[in-house]
Amino acid sequence: MSSLRKINNDILKDWLIFRENSINNSYKDEEKYNICLDEIYKRILEKIPKKEKEIIKKDFKLIDEEILKFYVYTEEKFYRNGFCDGINLMVGSLESNK
Numbered sequence: 598m599s600s601l602r603k604i605n606n607d608i609l610k611d612w613l614i615f616r617e618n619s620i621n622n623s624y625k626d627e628e629k630y631n632i633c634l635d636e637i638y639k640r641i642l643e644k645i646p647k648k649e650k651e652i653i654k655k656d657f658k659l660i661d662e663e664i665l666k667f668y669v670y671t672e673e674k675f676y677r678n679g680f681c682d683g684i685n686l687m688v689g690s691l692e693s694n695k
Contacts, residue, residue: 613672
């Protein structure tokens with residue numbers, strides 16, 4: 598059972614991708630709650646001297662990449678561990694009824 602908790606290219610990984618796509622498509626009406634980093638970056642860049650803008654843009658790109666990695670990790674961990682916990686509860690329930 599513990600091997601389910603590892604992130605591999607498996608059916609659970611495919612389900613996570615499907616879930617992500619369905620969530621993205623289902624909550625279009627909730628876009629007003631998104632963090633608008635592009636708009637924030639644009640406003641900051643308007644106040645930065647021209648010669649420093651490229652350096653700041655690179656830093657913004659790093660921020661975006663780190664945020665994305667964090668969200669991917671937490672979503673996979675949340676769904677995978679929730680799935681594994683549910684399976685463990687069902688198996689434990691079946692074993693206690695023997």
